[in-house]
Each structure stands twice: as structure tokens, then as C-alpha cells.
Amino acid sequence: MDYIIANQPFTAVLNIPESKSADTVTYKVYKASNGSLFVQGNALYVAGISWKVTFTPDALDTYIVEVNDQ
Numbered sequence: 001m002d003y004i005i006a007n008q009p010f011t012a013v014l015n016i017p018e019s020k021s022a023d024t025v026t027y028k029v030y031k032a033s034n035g036s037l038f039v040q041g042n043a044l045y046v047a048g049i050s051w052k053v054t055f056t057p058d059a060l061d062t063y064i065v066e067v068n069d070q
Contacts, residue, residue, distance in 0.1 A: 032062035
């Protein structure tokens, strides 16, 4: 489990099985407290099957990151 700090950038590196650098991996971040979509965008390729997602939480909450390899 990673911890966030409100108004500070948060970065998660996620492994996406069978992904390749040429893929487009998108993400959506939801707030668990109310299920609302907080932010969405494209993940950045790191290496191998690893992708980076960065967002800046605006409040203390639990955030759910959903990724999709298109």
C-alpha cells in the first residue's frame, strides 16, 4: 500500500502483463469515498511491462487506479 499526501504529486509504477512499449496504456483514477472519476490520461512507459501513472490528489482519500492496455 502506498500513502498519498494531499496536493503533492503521487506516482505509481504498475506492471501491465503482456504490454509493450508501443502500446497505449490509459488510466482512470477514482475517489473511493464517492466513486467519482478524479482524473484520467495516458500512462508513461518505463521499461519491460512497467508503466508510470502520476496524479496530484486534492484531498486525503483512497484512490483507485484502473489501467487499460488498448
